[in-house]
Structure formats: structure tokens, C-alpha cells
Amino acid sequence: MTGSAPHSPALTDVVARLRAELGDAVDTSDAALEAARTDRSGHRSAAAPLAVVRARSTADVQAACRAAHATRTPLVTRGAGTGLAGGAVAGAGELVLDLSGMDRILEVVPEDRVAVVEPGVLNGALNTHLADHGLWWAPDPASKDISTVGGNIAMNAGGLLCAKYGVTREAVLGLEVVLADGTVLSLGHRTVKGVTGYDLTALMIGSEGTLGVITQAVLALRPLVPGAVHTVGAFFPDVTAGAAAAAAITGDGLVPAIMELMDEATLAAVRAHAADDDAARLPETGAFLLVQADGEGAAAQADRMAELARAAGGQTTVTADPVEADRLVALRRTAFPALEALGTPLVEDVAVPRSRMVEMFARIGEIERATGLLIPTTAHAGDGNLHPILLFGEASRVGGEGGGEIPAEVWEAAGMLFRAGLELGGTLTGEHGVGLLKRAFLRDELGDAQHALQERIKAVFDPHGILNPGKVFTPLP
Amino acid sequence: MTGSAPHSPALTDVVARLRAELGDAVDTSDAALEAARTDRSGHRSAAAPLAVVRARSTADVQAACRAAHATRTPLVTRGAGTGLAGGAVAGAGELVLDLSGMDRILEVVPEDRVAVVEPGVLNGALNTHLADHGLWWAPDPASKDISTVGGNIAMNAGGLLCAKYGVTREAVLGLEVVLADGTVLSLGHRTVKGVTGYDLTALMIGSEGTLGVITQAVLALRPLVPGAVHTVGAFFPDVTAGAAAAAAITGDGLVPAIMELMDEATLAAVRAHAADDDAARLPETGAFLLVQADGEGAAAQADRMAELARAAGGQTTVTADPVEADRLVALRRTAFPALEALGTPLVEDVAVPRSRMVEMFARIGEIERATGLLIPTTAHAGDGNLHPILLFGEASRVGGEGGGEIPAEVWEAAGMLFRAGLELGGTLTGEHGVGLLKRAFLRDELGDAQHALQERIKAVFDPHGILNPGKVFTPLP
Incomplete structure (x- = not known):
């Protein structure tokens, strides 16, 4: 990954350039910049970003990408800011691209069980709308009332219904994507099946804002499940x-x-x-x-x-x-x-094969005893995805005022959790993504060769490394 | 894509080098070379390939890749040869890597609903084995009794059950893959969910032998469906x-x-x-x-x-x-x-949104009248995937003796079918892949920018362009 160049001479001009092109969509108010420093991960950047671009259209996204690409300015894409891994946290010298205003439901075609939406639409709002057609979109994160469809896609989010109804990747047929240089691509298809070329739709899903900006999605819908639950x-x-x-x-x-x-x-x-x-x-x-x-x-x-x-x-x-x-x-x-009332939570997301879940609970107990930390854990037991919650410090809302820095001993316990998950044949993140919080462990899971290959793929999409730099992959020293 | 170099001075040595390393696994018999010239697409290469390597292990695959990579020799991976788009057809100056002998079922873990298999296992044989555990693997191509799991994955094959039970991509959790240079990667995971880094498992699925060689697969299984059909x-x-x-x-x-x-x-x-x-x-x-x-x-x-x-x-x-x-x-x-008794069939594979299926049937009728060809059509009507069958010449078995060249007017009619499908919001291949037969139309569907991006991704995996060159993408002139 090529490094970003926050000290480029062009940098001072990028906000002025964007304001000339996009007018009021460029927000540099203290409140906007402050909000963009954090998400629901508990992480907060050291300093505020340059500006927040509130995109209203694909053309706005293209303008932002072109300006960022030309000036080598890092661009952090953001939806509702409900991410739990720090993927949307923006800091000094960075532009924020806020897609929450692109929230239209563009089409619902019941005969095709397809909807076309903008990324900012809320999961809950979408399903309320679809219910009138006897349809629903299956991805069901616990945050559905406040999280966006675009965020689901950027994370390949899971949720409570995955074991029966699948993950986000299985509910997206196609995407409109703006690349780092402003090029618009139409990926995938509107049909149930399609195998023309490489599956770049699947590659984009879960890429956490590092490969391109999702500006539209073609969603595969299901008929409402009949009868009582x-x-x-x-x-x-x-x-x-x-x-x-x-x-x-x-x-x-x-x-x-x-x-x-x-x-x-x-x-x-x-x-x-x-x-x-x-x-x-x-x-x-x-x-x-x-x-x-x-x-x-x-x-x-x-x-x-x-x-x-x-x-x-x-x-x-x-x-x-x-x-x-x-x-x-x-x-x-x-x-x-209830757990937030006991301390500041760092929510982990390890997934193991279902048959190893009992062992993973035992390992969590061992880590509690070794570290003296309390690690209450819930699990999506249908699919082996555990959320051990590392509690530290004072009671606080995640991402709220009390967040602060994560202590070293909490990081150490998180590392022990990841390693235990990997040893049991698992993965360090089932559904929350790598973001900032898990990037130190990415190479351990992927291995050096795959890690290098993934970085080369990143460079194909984003040659100057402007899209969400420092997320997923470890930044250059 | 960098071109292959069939006239490299090293070429004459590659078979000798492989024989020294792999012994009897290297087959240069006329029968073996003849069989590798064709598949079930009706296409036959102009001349026989150099040799067929009958791999028995991941190490054999690595040896073949290293030799091909070092000598810039094209490598065509092959399973049972049941493909309908010419993806496994090998010609002059090419090495064939035959995985049909790597057909072991390595693990079945009923508690995890997971199996680990080699790519050469037949779909039907796998499901017979899994039935003893009360489980099945959903991908269900019509060819299941004679086609391999590896072939399904290389094509992202569909079949009859997709509308309810999904395509192959949704039934594969992880892959072991050998890259062009012989590097082994473990992609994906054994867990139901996992979002660590880019989804290279999904990228490999449907890549038609152009990105790497699949040597193992972790399959997601389902419990057998209870009750009568x-x-x-x-x-x-x-x-x-x-x-x-x-x-x-x-x-x-x-x-x-x-x-x-x-x-x-x-x-x-x-x-x-x-x-x-x-x-x-x-x-x-x-x-x-x-x-x-x-x-x-x-x-x-x-x-x-x-x-x-x-x-x-x-x-x-x-x-x-x-x-x-x-x-x-x-x-x-x-x-x-029944259709083969009427002529040589060229099986097409266009998919359209379900609501456009009636229109697509009407367009096929127009193309029949315009060309004078008979184009009988069956459709997976649950998902809008149509198989118009272009009949020409004498009755013959596809890929058999009577195959021969596809006449220009049949190609022209195929082009009309593809364009009609695209105009109706569809895709040129729902489940058979691009291979040789549809590569001329790939750019029309992807657009120039996406086509170029896909070629750059190909180059990341396979810098010398040795893996199945001339398939999917149009070869250099």
C-alpha cells in the first residue's frame, strides 16, 4: 500500500476545491468534525479531520474521490457510525465522506424479489418499507434500527439470523461503486445467478471502505416468513x-x-x-x-x-x-x-467452528483468570460467533464521552482471545470487521503470503492508498 | 494480462522437468492429450497440448505450477471435463493439470455441518457419502453424477435448486489454493461467518482456473430436508x-x-x-x-x-x-x-430478471425467425436462467466425434441472444461460465473500466498470465 501524503502542498487546497464544487455539502463545523472522530468501537482519533462531505448523489461521491485522489488526501467513508471496529474513525488530514444522506429506496420489484437502494438507508426503515410488499431483506444486525444498509455491506455484517438466512454477502446481487479515482463501476447483476467474470461484488462486500465507495446496491429479497414465530x-x-x-x-x-x-x-x-x-x-x-x-x-x-x-x-x-x-x-x-453500566466495553467478535464453542468459553474463562478482567460473553450459538466483552474503566457509553484510551492490559487480553480463537480453528472477526481494532492481528490469521496478496489487490483498486488508509491493514511505520 | 510465451527456449524442457519431479503422473499418451483437447462445450482445440499432469496431492500441483511459472508455459486446470463453455479446453504448447484423481473426502464434521474435500470428488459421490450423516451439499448441477466439486467451484455452478438453496458460492467457506508461482494459500475459514480481510474465497469461486488452482475446499453442508418431495x-x-x-x-x-x-x-x-x-x-x-x-x-x-x-x-x-x-x-x-438427436447443440446460458423471462422467450422467437435456426429453450424458471440451445449440423454428442466447428451463423445468433439478455437487464452467463465461448461478449457486459480492473486483478494473482490464458478474457491479438 502506498502511503498517504498528509503534508502534500495540495492539501490545503482540497477543502476549498471541494467547497467550490459541492458548496454546502462540505461541512467543517466543529460538531461535524468532532462526530467523525469516533464510532461505536470506543476508539477516538487523536485530532479532528479536515472536513465532512455530505454526499447527496453518486456525482458528489465522484467529486470527493477525484479531489482526494488528485491531492493524495485520505478519504474515510462513513454511514451511521455504528461500526464496532473503528472502520469509520477519521483523524488529522483526512476527509470524511458521509453517505447517510443518500438514503433513498430507488426501486422495489416484487416480481424479481429485488430492491435497488442508496447506501444510507437504515436497515430497519428498509424492512418497514418492504413489508408492504410482503418482502424483507434478511441481514439483521442487532443495530438495525440505527445502522445503514451500506454499512452492512461494507462489513459483510451478520446478525442474529445468519445461521438460517445467511450473511449480507448472500443478499446482495450487485453494486454501484466509485473507485478512488472517481470512476463509476456497475458490479454484479440484477439476476438471481450470474457468473460473468470475477465476482467483484463479493470482493467489495466486507472491504470496509478500502477498495471503493458503494453508492447503490441491488438487494436480493425474501418473501416474508409465514406464520407465528x-x-x-x-x-x-x-x-x-x-x-x-x-x-x-x-x-x-x-x-x-x-x-x-x-x-x-x-x-x-x-x-x-x-x-x-x-x-x-x-x-x-x-x-x-x-x-x-x-x-x-x-x-x-x-x-x-x-x-x-x-x-x-x-x-x-x-x-x-x-x-x-x-x-x-x-x-x-x-x-x-446492562454491561455498559459496569464499565467501558470493548466488544470482541471471534468465531469458531460450532463444535469448538464450549472450548472457547473455557478459554475465555482462563483468560479472565489470567488477566483479572471480567469478560462477559454472548454468542450467536447457531453459527459459533462469540462476542466476549472486555470491560474496563468506568461505566460509559461506547463512543461517548467516557470512551478514552483502551488500556494495554485490555489489548493484551484481546490478543489472547484472538489467539485462542485461531487455535480452535476460528477467525478473529465473525461480523464486525477488522477496522482499526483488529488490524494488528490480521497477518496472524491470513499468513504473510495472503496478506501481501490482499495488499496488492488493494493497490489495484486504489493505487495511491487514499481510501480508509490505516484500516484493515497495518499502516506503514 | 501478460501473454504466455509458447516459444520460450525453456518450453522443450518443461515436460522433462516435470517427469523428473513427478514420474508417472506426467502422461503424454495420445489418448490423454486427445481427451484434453475438448470438454462438453462442443469446442475442440486445433492441436494437442504438451502433457497431462495427473496430480495426486497439493505438492504435485505446486510442482506443476512452479515448472509452468518458471518456463512461462500455459497451464490449463481440468476436473471431469464436463464444462459447457470451453474453460478446460487445452491446445498447443499448454500443460494440462488434471485434478480428477484428487478425489478424497478428507473430513466430515456433522456438528459443524462442514466437510473438507479434494477438488476431484464427484458431486453425486459426495452427497451419497454425506447422506449417511444426514447431511447434503446443496449445489446441484444437472451433471452432478459426472461433474466434480472443484468444477462447481471454479464455475460458481448453479443447477436446479438455486432459487431455494443458493449457488455454489454460498456453500463454500474456505479454499486451499495454489497460486501460479506455486505458493499455497489457505483462504476463508471453517466457521459459518468470518470477515477477516478481503473475501478471496468468493473471488476464487467462478474464476475458471485463471487465478489459482483449488486443491482443497471447506464446504458448508445442510441437514437433509425432512419429509416427502x-x-x-x-x-x-x-x-x-x-x-x-x-x-x-x-x-x-x-x-x-x-x-x-x-x-x-x-x-x-x-x-x-x-x-x-x-x-x-x-x-x-x-x-x-x-x-x-x-x-x-x-x-x-x-x-x-x-x-x-x-x-x-x-x-x-x-x-x-x-x-x-x-x-x-x-x-x-x-x-x-432428445435435442442432441436433432443436431449439434450449442448450449447458451443467459439469465434475466424473473419478470423479464416472458420477454426473453419472445426475443428468442424473434431470433429464430431472423436466423432460421431452431433454438429450443429450457429455463430454471425460479431464477430467470434460460438455456437456449442453438442446434446446427448433424445429430451428435457434444464434445464427441461429430462436434466440429461452430458455424458463423450460429455464433451470430448467440450474439443476438446475449445482446437481448443484456438489454433485458440480464447477464450472458448464469451458471456455465465465460470460458472460450463467451469471452467475445465479456467486455460488453462488464464495460471497459471493469474489464480493465479485472485484468489487473488477474495480473496480481498470475503475473506471467500462465493460468488458463485465453479463457474468460480475450487473448492478445
């Missing part, structure tokens, strides 16, 4: 028993829509954070497994899931009542706010 | 009515496992080719739609599909009896042999 809530003496239940459910050939596992520390935090009435309904100790079945045969599947959970030592509730289900789902949904 | 066969007065029925079924939110549409000319060929008893059961004229529902609720779904087919003017049969279902499925399965 059946929910199983199961309490276990410990997380090992809960993980065994999850393994038994997968091993039985069942495919839950959602299967979420919370360990003892997480459930304790939820209990402490809950209103008295709700807390009284929770067991004093233990772990919690939330399972949902949907579609044809959901009732029978939920009964079987509950049976397997009981066989693994669980106390189960099964319900098709939306209110009662919401109460169970809320235990999972409130986990993150 | 319910089959609907529907005869329509014409293909337009059949296509309308298919659109109504998709529009109703139903997701058939299989939905195959045969036009009038195809059904007529099947009738002419059938035994008298079977022919007597078929209507004198018309089109045929085959639909299958599987999984929970299949019976009710099949009834609803049949109801929609009748509303579109169809005469329907619905059955859960395997023998009766086989009789209906046989109409589709015998279409290709």
Missing part, C-alpha cells in the same frame, strides 16, 4: 450446559432462526440492571439460551428444541405469544446496556 | 402461459425447490424421442412446467402451486409418489439427449 427461553446452571443444548439442537438437524447464548456474567449483569419485577423472575445464577423457530412447522420445531434443552439440563419456556416472547428476547437485547 | 407437472398451450404460471408462483411468495420450464420445441423433441407409451401420454403441442416443493408444508405448497398453474391455463398433475414424480422429472432430464 415460536420462542424458547432456557435457563441453565452454567454456560457449558447451554452450549451443549445449542450443539444438540444443531446436531438434531434443526435450523433455528435465532439461537443466542448468554453466559453467567452477562445474565448476572442483566439481572442487576433489570426492574425489580423482571429481576425476580430470573434465576439467581446460570446462563440463558434464546431460540426461535419460524416458518412452516415452527411449533413442532420449537417443542423439539425445548425438549433438547431440557435434556441438557435447561428449564424451558416455550411461547408463540408475542408479548411473552418479547420478554425473553429483551434479556438478550438488554445485555449490552 | 411433492411434484407438480403442468402442461400449457404455450411457453408464455407456462412462464406466467412460474411468475404467479414466485409472486405468491412460494419458494419451489425446483421450477423448470420447457418450451414448445423442447417438449416436441422430448415427445419425438420418447418410447411410444410415454409419448402417448404427452399433449400434441405445448410447454411444460415442472415444480417441486420440499420440506415442512410441502404438500400444501404443491397444492397451491398447482392451483396457480391451473389459473394460468395449465393442466396439472400433483404427486408425492416417487415413481410418478420420476416420470415427470424425466421429461426435463431427457430434454438434452
Whole structure:
């Protein structure tokens, strides 16, 4: 990767040039620059970026890319800023390209089960719109009400429904992309299948703003799943028993829509954070497994899931009542706010083969004992993706005022988590991306040869290295 | 793309070098060289290649790549030779790397729903093996009994089940790949989700032997679908009515496992080719739609599909009896042999948005009238992928003795088909790949800027352009 040149003589002109071209779309207010220094990762850059370009169209994006390319100015693309790995954090000498205003739903074609959207549309808003057509877009990050479709695509985001309904990559047919030099490309297709040339759509998905700027997406939709959702809530003496239940459910050939596992520390935090009435309904100790079945045969599947959970030592509730289900789902949904009340969270994202999940929980326990840190963990148990949460410092909102620097011992524990995940045949990030926070470990997972190959691919798309420099790959010293 | 150098002084030594390293694995028999000149595309190279290397291990593949790289010798990777676009056709001055002997199933981990296999294993053989574990691998090309998993991956093959169960890309988690210079890379992961760096696994899938050699694959498996398959066969007065029925079924939110549409000319060929008893059961004229529902609720779904087919003017049969279902499925399965009895087929592969399928059938009719050629067409109607079959010359087996050259007027008609598909928002190949046969049209679909970018990516993987040169991209003049 060629380095950016923040001290180029042209740099002082880039904001003036953009303002001449784009007028009010160029925002250099303190509030705008301050907001662009952080995201939901807990990371904050050392100094404010040069300007925020609030793009309204593909042409605006092209103008920003051309100016950045010509002046070798780093360009950090940003959606809603809900990323958990620091991919959208912008600092000194950088331009920010804010796509949150490009939020139109351009087309919905029910006969083709296809929608064409701009990247800034919120996931939740899109699905509200699609429901009128009897359709939905499957990617379902926990942040769906505040995160954008473009952010999902840039991360290849996962979420709660992946084991049954796939990841973002499987729900995107084509992309309009602006390259670093301003060239617009139309990648992929509007058809269900298509194998013309290399799959650059897939290559863009998960590239975290380093290969190009996504300005439109052709999304593959699904018909709404008919019938009621059946929910199983199961309490276990410990997380090992809960993980065994999850393994038994997968091993039985069942495919839950959602299967979420919370360990003892997480459930304790939820209990402490809950209103008295709700807390009284929770067991004093233990772990919690939330399972949902949907579609044809959901009732029978939920009964079987509950049976397997009981066989693994669980106390189960099964319900098709939306209110009662919401109460169970809320235990999972409130986990993150409950943990934030205990300290500043660094959310990790290791994924392991499903069969190694129990071992990974054990390794997390060992790391807690070795470091003295509390590492409450939830898992997407249907797909082996764990979110160990490293708690440090004072209670604070991530990305909020209390964020501050991540202490060295927390980094060290994060490194131990990554290495444990890799040793168990896993990966250091299941769905949050590499961004800033995991770049130090990228080479360990890819190996030197693949790391070098990926950097050469980056250079093909972005020869001057202006797109999100210092993210994903380790910056030049 | 840098050109290959078939007249390099080192060339005469490459076979001797390989024989010294790999012994009997290097086959220069006339029979081996002859077989490597063709595949199932109907294309045959002008002259025989240098040698066939029958790889037994990743180390053998590395040795072949290193020798080819050092001597700038073109290397054509080959599985079972069932490709329909000429991707495995090898000619003068080329080495053939035959992976059909690397056919071991290395691991099946039911708890993880993962298998690790070598590329030469046959699709059908793999699924027979997996059935013992209650699992299956979804990619389902019509050639499954004779085609390899590696070939599926190299093409991103589709098949009959894509609309419900996805394409090959969605069923592969990771790959072991040997690059042109012999470097081994481990791409992707064994976990359900993983977003570490660029998705080079997806980039390799469908790259048709031009980026590297796949030596192992980590496959994502599914639990066997429970319950009986319910089959609907529907005869329509014409293909337009059949296509309308298919659109109504998709529009109703139903997701058939299989939905195959045969036009009038195809059904007529099947009738002419059938035994008298079977022919007597078929209507004198018309089109045929085959639909299958599987999984929970299949019976009710099949009834609803049949109801929609009748509303579109169809005469329907619905059955859960395997023998009766086989009789209906046989109409589709015998279409290709029946057409081969009428002439030499050039199988096209255009895909259009589902809503444009009726228009595409109309455009095919116009092209038939304009050219005087007969172009019987079947379609994967669940996903808008049509296989217009250009018939020319004498009855012959594709790739067999009668193959010969494709006449200019057939190429011209193929060009008209591609352009019609692109005009309807489609793609020139849904599942067969570009290979030799569609490379002249690649730039029309990708556009110049994307075409150039793809060539630069190719050069990153294969700087001397030795891997399957002249395929996918147009060769240098």
C-alpha cells in the first residue's frame, strides 16, 4: 500500500476545491468534525479531520474521490457510525465522506424479489418499507434500527439470523461503486445467478471502505416468513450446559432462526440492571439460551428444541405469544446496556467452528483468570460467533464521552482471545470487521503470503492508498 | 494480462522437468492429450497440448505450477471435463493439470455441518457419502453424477435448486489454493461467518482456473430436508402461459425447490424421442412446467402451486409418489439427449430478471425467425436462467466425434441472444461460465473500466498470465 501524503502542498487546497464544487455539502463545523472522530468501537482519533462531505448523489461521491485522489488526501467513508471496529474513525488530514444522506429506496420489484437502494438507508426503515410488499431483506444486525444498509455491506455484517438466512454477502446481487479515482463501476447483476467474470461484488462486500465507495446496491429479497414465530427461553446452571443444548439442537438437524447464548456474567449483569419485577423472575445464577423457530412447522420445531434443552439440563419456556416472547428476547437485547453500566466495553467478535464453542468459553474463562478482567460473553450459538466483552474503566457509553484510551492490559487480553480463537480453528472477526481494532492481528490469521496478496489487490483498486488508509491493514511505520 | 510465451527456449524442457519431479503422473499418451483437447462445450482445440499432469496431492500441483511459472508455459486446470463453455479446453504448447484423481473426502464434521474435500470428488459421490450423516451439499448441477466439486467451484455452478438453496458460492467457506508461482494459500475459514480481510474465497469461486488452482475446499453442508418431495407437472398451450404460471408462483411468495420450464420445441423433441407409451401420454403441442416443493408444508405448497398453474391455463398433475414424480422429472432430464438427436447443440446460458423471462422467450422467437435456426429453450424458471440451445449440423454428442466447428451463423445468433439478455437487464452467463465461448461478449457486459480492473486483478494473482490464458478474457491479438 502506498502511503498517504498528509503534508502534500495540495492539501490545503482540497477543502476549498471541494467547497467550490459541492458548496454546502462540505461541512467543517466543529460538531461535524468532532462526530467523525469516533464510532461505536470506543476508539477516538487523536485530532479532528479536515472536513465532512455530505454526499447527496453518486456525482458528489465522484467529486470527493477525484479531489482526494488528485491531492493524495485520505478519504474515510462513513454511514451511521455504528461500526464496532473503528472502520469509520477519521483523524488529522483526512476527509470524511458521509453517505447517510443518500438514503433513498430507488426501486422495489416484487416480481424479481429485488430492491435497488442508496447506501444510507437504515436497515430497519428498509424492512418497514418492504413489508408492504410482503418482502424483507434478511441481514439483521442487532443495530438495525440505527445502522445503514451500506454499512452492512461494507462489513459483510451478520446478525442474529445468519445461521438460517445467511450473511449480507448472500443478499446482495450487485453494486454501484466509485473507485478512488472517481470512476463509476456497475458490479454484479440484477439476476438471481450470474457468473460473468470475477465476482467483484463479493470482493467489495466486507472491504470496509478500502477498495471503493458503494453508492447503490441491488438487494436480493425474501418473501416474508409465514406464520407465528415460536420462542424458547432456557435457563441453565452454567454456560457449558447451554452450549451443549445449542450443539444438540444443531446436531438434531434443526435450523433455528435465532439461537443466542448468554453466559453467567452477562445474565448476572442483566439481572442487576433489570426492574425489580423482571429481576425476580430470573434465576439467581446460570446462563440463558434464546431460540426461535419460524416458518412452516415452527411449533413442532420449537417443542423439539425445548425438549433438547431440557435434556441438557435447561428449564424451558416455550411461547408463540408475542408479548411473552418479547420478554425473553429483551434479556438478550438488554445485555449490552446492562454491561455498559459496569464499565467501558470493548466488544470482541471471534468465531469458531460450532463444535469448538464450549472450548472457547473455557478459554475465555482462563483468560479472565489470567488477566483479572471480567469478560462477559454472548454468542450467536447457531453459527459459533462469540462476542466476549472486555470491560474496563468506568461505566460509559461506547463512543461517548467516557470512551478514552483502551488500556494495554485490555489489548493484551484481546490478543489472547484472538489467539485462542485461531487455535480452535476460528477467525478473529465473525461480523464486525477488522477496522482499526483488529488490524494488528490480521497477518496472524491470513499468513504473510495472503496478506501481501490482499495488499496488492488493494493497490489495484486504489493505487495511491487514499481510501480508509490505516484500516484493515497495518499502516506503514 | 501478460501473454504466455509458447516459444520460450525453456518450453522443450518443461515436460522433462516435470517427469523428473513427478514420474508417472506426467502422461503424454495420445489418448490423454486427445481427451484434453475438448470438454462438453462442443469446442475442440486445433492441436494437442504438451502433457497431462495427473496430480495426486497439493505438492504435485505446486510442482506443476512452479515448472509452468518458471518456463512461462500455459497451464490449463481440468476436473471431469464436463464444462459447457470451453474453460478446460487445452491446445498447443499448454500443460494440462488434471485434478480428477484428487478425489478424497478428507473430513466430515456433522456438528459443524462442514466437510473438507479434494477438488476431484464427484458431486453425486459426495452427497451419497454425506447422506449417511444426514447431511447434503446443496449445489446441484444437472451433471452432478459426472461433474466434480472443484468444477462447481471454479464455475460458481448453479443447477436446479438455486432459487431455494443458493449457488455454489454460498456453500463454500474456505479454499486451499495454489497460486501460479506455486505458493499455497489457505483462504476463508471453517466457521459459518468470518470477515477477516478481503473475501478471496468468493473471488476464487467462478474464476475458471485463471487465478489459482483449488486443491482443497471447506464446504458448508445442510441437514437433509425432512419429509416427502411433492411434484407438480403442468402442461400449457404455450411457453408464455407456462412462464406466467412460474411468475404467479414466485409472486405468491412460494419458494419451489425446483421450477423448470420447457418450451414448445423442447417438449416436441422430448415427445419425438420418447418410447411410444410415454409419448402417448404427452399433449400434441405445448410447454411444460415442472415444480417441486420440499420440506415442512410441502404438500400444501404443491397444492397451491398447482392451483396457480391451473389459473394460468395449465393442466396439472400433483404427486408425492416417487415413481410418478420420476416420470415427470424425466421429461426435463431427457430434454438434452432428445435435442442432441436433432443436431449439434450449442448450449447458451443467459439469465434475466424473473419478470423479464416472458420477454426473453419472445426475443428468442424473434431470433429464430431472423436466423432460421431452431433454438429450443429450457429455463430454471425460479431464477430467470434460460438455456437456449442453438442446434446446427448433424445429430451428435457434444464434445464427441461429430462436434466440429461452430458455424458463423450460429455464433451470430448467440450474439443476438446475449445482446437481448443484456438489454433485458440480464447477464450472458448464469451458471456455465465465460470460458472460450463467451469471452467475445465479456467486455460488453462488464464495460471497459471493469474489464480493465479485472485484468489487473488477474495480473496480481498470475503475473506471467500462465493460468488458463485465453479463457474468460480475450487473448492478445
